[in-house]
Amino acid sequence: MVTVKDYTGLTSAWCPGCGNFGILQAVKKALVDMGLEPWQVLLVSDIGQAGKLPHYTQGNVFNSLHGRALPAALGAKIANPELKVIVIAGDGGAYGEGGNHFIHTVRRNHDVTYLVHDNQVYGLTKGQTSPTSDFGFVTKTTPEGAPLPINPITLAISVGATFVARAFAGDVDFLAGLIKAGIQHKGFALIDILQPCVSFNHKNTFAWYRERVHKLEEGTYKPGDKNTAYITAQEWGDKIPIGIIYREERPTYEDSLPALKQGSLVDQPIEPHRVEKLFSEFV
Amino acid sequence: MVEQINIMVGGEAGQGVQSVGHLLARAFARWGYRVFADQDYESRVRGGHNFFRVRASRAPVGAILETLDILIAFNRESIDLHRAEVGKDGVIIYDGEKIKDVTGDKLISLPLEKLAVEAAGDRMMANTVALGTALALPGYDLPLLTGLLRDYFGGEAGEKNVKAAQAGYEQTRKLASSTFTKKLSATEAPTRMLVSGNEAMALGAIAAGCKFMAAYPMTPTTPIMEYLASKAKDYGIVVVPAEDEIAAINMVVGAGYAGVRAMTATSGGGFCLMVEGLGLAGMTETPVVIIEGQRAGPAIGLPTRTEQGDLEFILHAAHGEFPRAVLAPSSVDECFWSVVKAFNLAEKYQTPVLVITDQHLASSYATVDRFDVSKVKIDRGLLFRGDGDYKRHAYTESGVSPRAFPGKQKALVVTDSDEHDEAGHLTEDAGTRLLMMQKRLRKLYGLKKDMVVPHNHAKKGETLLIGWGSTQGAIEEAAENLRKDSHKVNRLHLNELWPFPAEAVALAMAEAKHTYVVENNATGQLARLIRRETGKQVDASILKYDGRPFTPALIIDQVLKEGC
Ligand SMILES: Cc1ncc(C[n+]2csc(CCOP(=O)(O)OP(=O)(O)O)c2C)c(N)n1
Ligand code: SF4
Ligand SMILES: [Mg+2]
Numbered sequence: 001m002v003t004v005k006d007y008t009g010l011t012s013a014w015c016p017g018c019g020n021f022g023i024l025q026a027v028k029k030a031l032v033d034m035g036l037e038p039w040q041v042l043l044v045s046d047i048g049q050a051g052k053l054p055h056y057t058q059g060n061v062f063n064s065l066h067g068r069a070l071p072a073a074l075g076a077k078i079a080n081p082e083l084k085v086i087v088i089a090g091d092g093g094a095y096g097e098g099g100n101h102f103i104h105t106v107r108r109n110h111d112v113t114y115l116v117h118d119n120q121v122y123g124l125t126k127g128q129t130s131p132t133s134d135f136g137f138v139t140k141t142t143p144e145g146a147p148l149p150i151n152p153i154t155l156a157i158s159v160g161a162t163f164v165a166r167a168f169a170g171d172v173d174f175l176a177g178l179i180k181a182g183i184q185h186k187g188f189a190l191i192d193i194l195q196p197c198v199s200f201n202h203k204n205t206f207a208w209y210r211e212r213v214h215k216l217e218e219g220t221y222k223p224g225d226k227n228t229a230y231i232t233a234q235e236w237g238d239k240i241p242i243g244i245i246y247r248e249e250r251p252t253y254e255d256s257l258p259a260l261k262q263g264s265l266v267d268q269p270i271e272p273h274r275v276e277k278l279f280s281e282f283v
Numbered sequence: 284m285v286e287q288i289n290i291m292v293g294g295e296a297g298q299g300v301q302s303v304g305h306l307l308a309r310a311f312a313r314w315g316y317r318v319f320a321d322q323d324y325e326s327r328v329r330g331g332h333n334f335f336r337v338r339a340s341r342a343p344v345g346a347i348l349e350t351l352d353i354l355i356a357f358n359r360e361s362i363d364l365h366r367a368e369v370g371k372d373g374v375i376i377y378d379g380e381k382i383k384d385v386t387g388d389k390l391i392s393l394p395l396e397k398l399a400v401e402a403a404g405d406r407m408m409a410n411t412v413a414l415g416t417a418l419a420l421p422g423y424d425l426p427l428l429t430g431l432l433r434d435y436f437g438g439e440a441g442e443k444n445v446k447a448a449q450a451g452y453e454q455t456r457k458l459a460s461s462t463f464t465k466k467l468s469a470t471e472a473p474t475r476m477l478v479s480g481n482e483a484m485a486l487g488a489i490a491a492g493c494k495f496m497a498a499y500p501m502t503p504t505t506p507i508m509e510y511l512a513s514k515a516k517d518y519g520i521v522v523v524p525a526e527d528e529i530a531a532i533n534m535v536v537g538a539g540y541a542g543v544r545a546m547t548a549t550s551g552g553g554f555c556l557m558v559e560g561l562g563l564a565g566m567t568e569t570p571v572v573i574i575e576g577q578r579a580g581p582a583i584g585l586p587t588r589t590e591q592g593d594l595e596f597i598l599h600a601a602h603g604e605f606p607r608a609v610l611a612p613s614s615v616d617e618c619f620w621s622v623v624k625a626f627n628l629a630e631k632y633q634t635p636v637l638v639i640t641d642q643h644l645a646s647s648y649a650t651v652d653r654f655d656v657s658k659v660k661i662d663r664g665l666l667f668r669g670d671g672d673y674k675r676h677a678y679t680e681s682g683v684s685p686r687a688f689p690g691k692q693k694a695l696v697v698t699d700s701d702e703h704d705e706a707g708h709l710t711e712d713a714g715t716r717l718l719m720m721q722k723r724l725r726k727l728y729g730l731k732k733d734m735v736v737p738h739n740h741a742k743k744g745e746t747l748l749i750g751w752g753s754t755q756g757a758i759e760e761a762a763e764n765l766r767k768d769s770h771k772v773n774r775l776h777l778n779e780l781w782p783f784p785a786e787a788v789a790l791a792m793a794e795a796k797h798t799y800v801v802e803n804n805a806t807g808q809l810a811r812l813i814r815r816e817t818g819k820q821v822d823a824s825i826l827k828y829d830g831r832p833f834t835p836a837l838i839i840d841q842v843l844k845e846g847c
Contacts, residue, residue: 010708037693038695039693039695042690044537047701055699055708058695059695060689060695061696061698061707061708062537063709064533064537065559065563068533068559071531072533072534072536072563074523075495075497075535075539076540076541077541078495078523079494079537079538079542079543080541080688080689082690083541101526103526258515258516259494259515259519259521265494265495265521266543266688268494268519270492270544270661272491272492272661273656274518275489275490276656279476282476282478282482283312283476283477
């Protein structure tokens with residue numbers, strides 16, 4: 001039986017008190033709860049504070065470039081769909097540097113889970129504005145205040161997301177449940193995790209979030225209704241909803257690939273002679 | 284004189300220039316001829332001026348010729364622009380009912396459109412009428428032509444094309460046959476395959492077991508992804524039309540990491556976007572194959588035209604230092620074999636391998652003997668088996684660490700674009716950094732041994748023409764013709780550029796009377812590379828950078844001017 005001990009990794013280099021610790025704990029909990037062993041899991045990460053997470057646990061790890069975690073993960077997932085692929089990025093990598101990949105990954109509905117550690121700031125590079133910084137947020141690169149932020153939830157819904165959730169790093173159990181649901185979801189699952197950065201974001205703190213987040217009650221809230229989801233996704237400020245905001249079933253990108261009907265590409269033999277059949281096309 | 288013929292089809296985009304040209308080339312291939320055909324087109328879908336040149340010969344051919352025997356002109360512009368290229372016994376075929384008031388000699392007007400309507404009930408078939416005409420002139424077999432059209436189009440379309448071609452063929456035999464004196468005959472040789480550089484590369488990728496391709500369309504390499512996509516179902520290949528080239532290369536790296544043979548294809552502009560991903564493959568020691576079909580740059584440049592302007596860029600692309608191999612196939616046949624080799628090198632040395640072509644080679648067609656697939660050997664490099672301790676980046680003497688694929692065993696496969704330790708975890712430790720850099724760079728020693736040593740065709744004291752990639756055919760023919768005129772000229776051609784064959788090049792240069800580098804760029808990039816790697820300066824560079832390929836005649840002119 002897999003236990004949380006099997007997921008012990010290297011000592012982290014995060015600041016004490018950082019929201020990332022809660023996310024790390026939740027990831028481990030979700031994987032253990034699902035009975036997944038580290039070798040069955042592929043963690044693909046971005047560059048940034050968030051991107052270091054895989055080193056602090058166990059699993060197969062591909063720590064990619066800034067903004068490019070998604071495409072690297074998709075290549076691996078298509079090559080071997082048996083892998084449980086979890087992609088980890090910060091808000092900068094996910095919605096800025098990798099914004100185009102985000103839109104198209106959502107649209108194509110690849111079967112991977114995307115955890116975005118959304119601290120509304122560039123942590124690793126020490127506190128510049130990010131695509132999700134609140135309007136007016138002052139940083140060294142925005143002395144006059146940040147422009148309007150992107151709303152990753154509405155954006156994802158509008159480009160065809162099949163699983164969109166918002167979570168809070170301060171509620172580990174609830175987050176672990178969402179991660180589990182995201183991994184179990186067949187298709188692309190976005191979990192945007194509100195993650196306090198104690199060093200560079202003195203506005204959106206643990207206390208600030210605790211006052212505002214409220215869970216979408218299972219049973220009363222219906223994540224299958226796109227219009228409701230769209231409205232719910234826009235709640236920000238005094239009240240911030242967490243939970244699965246939108247969910248639908250749709251065939252995945254991988255489902256559409258005839259080459260995968262025989263199983264993993266990695267398991268397919270290489271048979272050079274088969275190309276000969278094509279030569280008659282050229283005479 | 285070797286029996287050969289040179290035909291050009293010219294017209295607007297959308298008039299069927301490409302399909303008539305392609306069918307002409309196939310027709311001669313079926314006659315047992317060797318064919319070389321190139322395309323010149325503008326970056327537009329309708330209108331403009333395009334041409335397709337077909338050279339068919341009993342002897343091997345690898346270049347185009349300037350002097351035309353037959354010009355099929357679908358518009359006035361084709362006549363105006365190319366009539367000077369028509370040789371003294373050559374002819375220009377055009378539809379005098381469509382292109383009025385053309386004067387001058389060598390003209391043969393045939394009512395192509397009228398014949399198309401009469402014979403096939405479709406004025407769009409005028410191009411197939413012209414095909415029949417062009418083949419009637421040198422005395423091609425009609426049944427062979429109709430057989431080709433039936434095979435090519437099939438069914439009703441095949442019959443319609445047959446009728447149109449027959450009409451053109453018979454009308455020409457009746458009216459114009461005697462005005463064209465060059466008569467050819469069938470050869471005993473078997474039909475060779477007629478393939479483009481792009482198609483040869485795609486076939487090479489299939490033979491090599493490529494299972495994953497991600498790419499973004501860009502002239503001239505788009506046909507590679509299109510061909511593989513068309514075979515994806517039958518050959519168990521996934522082709523992802525990625526949102527951009529950055530996604531493409533990163534997907535390929537991800538797939539390579541997961542354990543499949545993966546590649547992308549692009550041109551210079553797209554490759555610019557891939558550069559950080561290239562370094563990622565180097566750092567994570569992931570095998571990837573990248574095909575870069577050069578076109579005239581910088582920026583959008585001449586989108587549909589040729590250049591060898593990316594050599595230095597490809598050798599140096601991406602920040603930092605890591606091993607790579609660069610192959611530059613110099614014929615359509617080599618396009619196939621270079622891609623096969625690229626996949627083996629990529630996996631054996633766990634590093635990116637680049638295969639460079641250019642618009643000229645990528646979209647030219649040539650006859651090749653059937654690729655001998657029994658010679659395709661698959662080398663997947665060192666693989667880790669078992670469930671014991673595993674370190675993805677273990678230090679080894681060769682620099683190559685056994686590869687394991689994630690999820691295929693209990694052992695974990697960990698890698699990082701940050702500098703990492705043997706286990707793949709990020710580290711900033713100075714000692715580890717040194718050992719890791721040395722480990723990765725050590726792979727170059729093995730890689731170098733796997734490169735072919737270029738063959739120096741020259742004898743001591745001859746003038747040496749050095750080239751790389753697609754210029755081989757033109758240089759070879761130029762040297763041959765110069766020798767026929769008693770000039771002592773020969774050649775050394777590089778089709779594997781990195782690791783650089785410095786010793787072989789230095790030796791060849793030491794023995795030569797003069798050394799000239801022939802390359803399709805403005806600043807002499809190979810000449811600079813030679814100087815850097817051998818310490819030797821070539822005597823002159825013969826350069827061309829107007830977006831058009833070299834012809835043998837152009838090279839001969841320049842060599843004679845420089846002295847030989
Ligand atoms: C191409 C590129 N540009 C810039 C950087 C520098 N960089 C590293 S992480 C980062 C931003 C990190 O912000 P985010 O993605 O939100 O992650 P966080 O550190 O906040 O978790 C930047 C700008 C880089 N590594 N690569
Ligand atoms: S800088 Fe912010 S995000 Fe990074 S570790 Fe410190 S607290 Fe966490
Ligand atoms: Mg951030």
